[in-house]
Amino acid sequence: MTSQFEYGSISNAEEAKSLGVVLGQCFGDPSPSGWQTYSNLIGLENFRIISQASKVAGGLAILSTGQWYGSELVPTAAIASVGIAPEYRGAGTAAQLMTSTLKELYANGIPLSVLYAATQRLYRKVGYEQGGIFCRWSVSTANIQISDRNLSVQPVTPVNHEVFHKLYQQNAKVTNGHLERNQCLWELAVEPPKDQETYAYFIGSQAQPEGYVIFFQHQESNKRIIVIRDWVVLTVEAGRRLWTFLADHRSQIDQIQWRSSTVDPLSLLLPEQTAKIFDSERWMLRIVDVAQALEKRGYPTQVEAQLHLDVRDDLLGENNGQFVLTVSGGKGEVTRGGKGELQLDVRTLAPLYTGLFTAQQLQQMGQIKATHGAITVATQLFTGSQPWMSDKF
Numbered sequence: 001m002t003s004q005f006e007y008g009s010i011s012n013a014e015e016a017k018s019l020g021v022v023l024g025q026c027f028g029d030p031s032p033s034g035w036q037t038y039s040n041l042i043g044l045e046n047f048r049i050i051s052q053a054s055k056v057a058g059g060l061a062i063l064s065t066g067q068w069y070g071s072e073l074v075p076t077a078a079i080a081s082v083g084i085a086p087e088y089r090g091a092g093t094a095a096q097l098m099t100s101t102l103k104e105l106y107a108n109g110i111p112l113s114v115l116y117a118a119t120q121r122l123y124r125k126v127g128y129e130q131g132g133i134f135c136r137w138s139v140s141t142a143n144i145q146i147s148d149r150n151l152s153v154q155p156v157t158p159v160n161h162e163v164f165h166k167l168y169q170q171n172a173k174v175t176n177g178h179l180e181r182n183q184c185l186w187e188l189a190v191e192p193p194k195d196q197e198t199y200a201y202f203i204g205s206q207a208q209p210e211g212y213v214i215f216f217q218h219q220e221s222n223k224r225i226i227v228i229r230d231w232v233v234l235t236v237e238a239g240r241r242l243w244t245f246l247a248d249h250r251s252q253i254d255q256i257q258w259r260s261s262t263v264d265p266l267s268l269l270l271p272e273q274t275a276k277i278f279d280s281e282r283w284m285l286r287i288v289d290v291a292q293a294l295e296k297r298g299y300p301t302q303v304e305a306q307l308h309l310d311v312r313d314d315l316l317g318e319n320n321g322q323f324v325l326t327v328s329g330g331k332g333e334v335t336r337g338g339k340g341e342l343q344l345d346v347r348t349l350a351p352l353y354t355g356l357f358t359a360q361q362l363q364q365m366g367q368i369k370a371t372h373g374a375i376t377v378a379t380q381l382f383t384g385s386q387p388w389m390s391d392k393f
């Protein structure tokens, strides 16, 4: 008989090394130096492992962050590098690892968990569902055709991400799904690929910048590309200046790529619809603690309403049952009980909560059972900007 799996933190150097070997094989960088750099960035205390008979079968990383919803920051665990050694696969090992992680997060009072999924099936099994968007756009520099140099553009050398935190936060606060970046997420955002240089610029005066851009340059077959890693544009002047600055590279650069939502505001400034999405995926969200998640996000300030929910959660029993969400002045309060007018699995609460899909769309897709009144209330409460993030982890 095979022994039970055990879940926990890394407790010694041997376990750290074994996890490095497993994740190195899983993600295609088996070099000890690759693991050293990655584990230093994440912090060894933020990894979790699953073991059997003292052998490390797999693990993952937990990045403590927050996500903005309705202009309020909701504590979130971003999960990265879920990996199981090939000999332990296909036996529910990853599902067990995720189950234990979610129980730990619930016990620690973390209401949300977000991740990028290589396979939805695994994460749906433990209550994650599509929550928001990660999209990559491109446009040829010849098609920008904007020339507006009213604002200045100031290089930041050497690249020091701290100077951009305030602008990032100002923009993140009004963009559903954006992350509260910790040191590790910032480093991932500005880190260039091997042998490339990161460039960063403020748009507008240094005293009162109206945006910024962080990018690297890269050659792909016969195309030279500016790959924007991160950008913030708070005003139309900054948007026009950014496009002008990018077009000023056109003698050597063929294409600009940037990260955005599927409805991208930057492309609104272009003269024609020449910008295209060339890559798009949806990150997944788990509502770990229903009551906390509903209370911690913000709501439209003009709406006064009550939503009677009936939630089913097969994994975290505390989320099961009926809740009343009372919203007033942009804040939500949750009590147990009520009429259970909107019935859904905890999984479906994720895209409703983020605003990726409306209550009506989820009902049409057979994910929600609800009265007409409850659908109307849910639509009012969870409508907002399209949820997206520019971070990849």
Ligand SMILES: CC(C)(COP(=O)(O)OP(=O)(O)OC[C@H]1O[C@@H](n2cnc3c(N)ncnc32)[C@H](O)[C@@H]1OP(=O)(O)O)[C@@H](O)C(=O)NCCC(=O)NCCS
Residues within 6 Å of the ligand: 026, 027, 081, 082, 083, 084, 085, 088, 089, 090, 091, 092, 093, 094, 095, 096, 116, 117, 118, 119, 121, 122, 123, 125
């Ligand atoms: C993906 C991975 C973590 C799955 O580990 P595992 O222990 O085999 O997964 P489990 O046995 O717990 O599977 C849980 C569910 O997910 C499904 N699943 C697992 N891997 C899958 C895949 N690649 N494609 C589709 N479904 C998959 C299983 O069929 C199972 O569903 P079921 O019970 O309904 O059949 C593992 O294959 C791995 O480490 N791959 C390399 C690294 C990687 O891609 N990590 C994912 C990063 S998001």
